[in-house]
Amino acid sequence: MDRTASPSPAHSDKRRLLVSIHDVSPRSESQVDRLAELIERHTGPARFAMLVIPDHWREAPIAGNAAFATRLRGWADAGIEMFLHGWSHRDETPATEGLAGFKGKHMTAGEGEFLNLPPSEALVRMREGRDLLEDILGRPVTGFIAPAWLYGEGAHAALRALGLPLAEDHMKVWRPTTGEVVARGPVVTWASRSKGRIASSLAFARLARTVLPLALPTLRLAVHPGDTTVPALMDSIDRTLARFVRSHAPARYAELGSSG
Template sequence: MSSTKRLLASIHDVSPRFEAQVDQLAGVLENHLGKGRFAMLVVPDHWGAAPLREAKAFQSRLRNWSDSGIEMFVHGWFHRDTGQHSGAANFKARHMTAGEGEFLGLEEATALRLMREGKALIEDIIGREVAGFIAPAWLYGKGSLAALGQAGFALAEDHWKVWKPGNDEVLAKGPVITWASRSAMRTASSLAFASLARTVLPHALDTVRIAVHPGDVSKPSLLSSIDATLGRFARSHRPARYAELS
């Protein structure tokens, strides 16, 4: 295993709404990467139905996870996209996510407010700075990108790269390996891509990113693929922290 090759893994949609699924995924990641060697993307109020501010027991779990070394990212606010889109943004909203690209169509002022409120809430809970901001579904509009430069986050990520919002310096490139559970066709496509990635990407990328979601635990085929993919890259890439990129 080369010390210059890094494996960055993350659990998305961390929320009281998905506590059992997050527990299961954390166990899978720990089995391959070790304790605290991955990130969690925290949603302050998933779809307006799971306010983190009121979930005291889950707040305690977030603090414990953070204390163990898990990096915490702000992952939108509601995660749900309620905007109206046109052109390229409409295509992204319809085909790249199931109504969850919350920050795709937000105006700069709204995006900045939600980013700052999410940052303050999660930092108050965990007692340290968050690692950065990652938009739901990795989708950003012009307003959200403009807000990122003002919100004070050290890192941001989309599907193709990790960068510093302050100066737009790109820190890592390459597609995120992720899975889809919401349709049979999308599941099959994600399984095929993960299989291809296990063959091609160990030699092609110094930094490999793997992202899992609560819905992944609903299908044994996805869990099997996640297990195989983590095992493959853990042999060639060192489990690392996003902070090491900056």
């Protein structure tokens, strides 16, 4: 049976839904499969992106893992967009003061890898990660998304230097080479690492289902392997996808045109 989602009459060419699975690595393969199955029930096959970590916490290298490389290549061949998602996803240069210190402490659990890297190190990690993935995939990556959506000046400089096509943070998608913003609005995501964060993400998703489809031409929804450990989060993701596809057509990041 063809499960490809057909746009409803409410869809238009500029009303898009972008869905992504974060933290794709050998250590999350089974959770990624569960999330992909859930997403495809609403979007149809391969209408989402994967964010791939080359060596998750320096404990799960893709290099040398032929079986996982084959899976990545198969997903990409099926049409799933592939983003580079840091190198290790671990903050190895944590800031202790200022705005960077606040973000590192309160917006992630030690995973803001690119928040405080100097430009030279950010460039090395981005270049090596891009080259590794593109060699495996046999095609260019769609872009780069920093772990926890957190970028420092070094990360921005590296993005510009490498000329990667797209980047994304909490509030926008942009072209690093020109600075052009191609989608605006908050990404809807969930957090599983504490009861408080679970409750707040469930509340935000309920609000998002009511407000965002009426307000934004481009909706973004992101899920993480940890979401699969909390039934309430999986139910919320299911409900949010069901609402969003009623008004916005599942789309690819590469389809984004001028400012949206």
